[in-house]
Amino acid sequence: MNIGRTIMAGLVLPGVILLMTITLRGQSILEPGFNPREYLAMLRIDFTKQDSLSDLAGQDSGFHVNPPEGYKRHYQSQEVGLKNRWSMWYRRDGKVAVISIRGTTADAASWLANFYAAMVPANGSLQLSDSNLFTYRLAADDKAMVHVGWLVGLGSLAPTMLQQIHAAYERGIRDFIITGHSQGGAITFLASSYLHYLREKGELPADITFKTYCSAGPKPGNLFYAYDFDFITRNGWGFNVVNSADWVPESPFSVQTLSDFNHTNPFIHIDGMLKKQPFLVRWYLKGKFKKLKKATQKAQQCFKNIMGGMIYKQVKKVLPQFKEPVYADGNNYQRAGVPIVLQPDSAYYRKFPEMPEKVFQHHMFEAYYWLVQRYYLPDGR
Secondary structure, three states: OOOEEEEEEEEEEOOEEEEEEEEEEOOOOOOOOOOHHHHHHHHHHHHOOOOOHHHHHOOOOOOOOOOOOOEEEEEEOOOEOOOEOEEEEEEOOOOEEEEEEOOOOOOHHHHHHHHOOOEEEOEEEEEEEOOEEEEEEOOOOOOOEEEHHHHHHHHHHHHHHHHHHHHHHHOOOOEEEEEEEOHHHHHHHHHHHHHHHHHHHOOOOOOOEEEEEEEOOOOOEEHHHHHHHHHHOOOOOEEEEEEOOOOHHHOOOOEOOHHHOOOOOHHHHHHHHHOOOOHHHHHHHHHHHHHHHHHHHHHHHHHHHHHHHHHHHHHHHHOOOOOOOOOOOOEOEEOOOEEEEEOOOHHHHHHOOOOOOOOOOOOOHHHHHHHHHHHHOOOOO
16 A cells, blocks of 8 residues: 655635645555456466465376566575465566465465464464564454464564565565465465554555455455455555355354444343333343354354364474464454455356366466456457
């Protein structure tokens, strides 16, 4: 998002004082809005990593995606955290850098990042190791919560990411695209929020522009996190491209309880609303309401126990110094970002027929690339 300053200027004409609002912005190379060619370049970058889950999609080991023309990889991090990795690419004109976050690999530790799906507050800290306390701010709203496994990934990647952003800035780069597919898309949501609030705090230069392309991104946090992400990337700076036949963006499981509503709502006043009802009606409705309330609370607690405490025991084997955080009481996962929906049609299903044994068929590079070309670049230009 471009950061601008608004000032009031006075222009004196004969007998008239004219006030004008002038917005001062950095000269951003990137433009807001979904750009299909820009996205396809990001998709190529995201899949120009042979240590991805391509083999899980039923593609042979020779599957390879060429990097997009006009971009060159400048840096690739080591594997850290739960097998997380990112890379930085420079556009050949030297004006734009791309932060590409890797998705899930075939390694069991990489899958733990997905299954470790309890929620934690969107503002706080994680003790990743004895020497690494990751302090983060991902939303302005204290009701916002995020996926703890993907937050571990962000915290593990953040130090080198910030180093490379500062290095790119010293080279004169002010425009950054943040991108990732699948798990990479999920972490991309969180990374975009993290970098936005660092910039707001003054820990990153104010004239940096970030644009976000999540691809096949799962749901990164609760509704209040989604609200915040959509607000800070408003006016065309944050997208999630989704093939509607792909199951990954439908995950993780969502459970909404009364605690997930804004504090001002009619449900907390249910007793008062029922007072005017006859006794038997009031008794019956209150009983049903309590049953529904208890059922959702029980489901949320079940997910918290299994996807939090139980999975943490496995995460601890990979990250022995990682201290278990206090999980939030929430599981109301919601999608974020402006959705760019790719709707399969009969031509798509002829090319990608439903095959239950190939659970990633609609999730991988070829399906997304084909659909974007079909709907946005039908003439091939």
